[in-house]
Amino acid sequence: MKFAIALFSPPHSPAARRALRFAEAALAGGHEIVRLFLYQDGVHSASANIVAAQDELSVSEQWGQFISLHGLDGVVCIAAGLRRGVLDQQEANRYRRPAANLAAGWELSGLGQLHEASQQADRLVCFGGH
Structure with missing residues (x-):
């Protein structure tokens, strides 16, 4: 089965840990993850x-480590990232911010990437949110 995974909660939340454990279990079970968003x-x-x-x-x-080890597509919503100060070098330069802080392995892109992933996957599994 192909999964797209969306995480809406911060890293210190139970939802973030559950999303990571789900992703690990999915790959261990022979499934595919088309995108982490x-x-x-x-x-x-x-x-x-x-x-x-x-x-x-x-x-x-x-x-x-997980996305690097498995070569997964890790996408960060650019609008949500900008609002919360998560910037790659290009956006830091564009908005004249002193530094980029996007961790290796992730890329900024639009919400369309979530839509595309949901079309490619058999299941979209969401963690967190309101």
């Missing part, structure tokens, strides 16, 4: 500046 507060999982407390798991770091 971060939206709303989920975009914080793609920030290279997130630091988890020493006694907590770093879900942001785990997401980065």
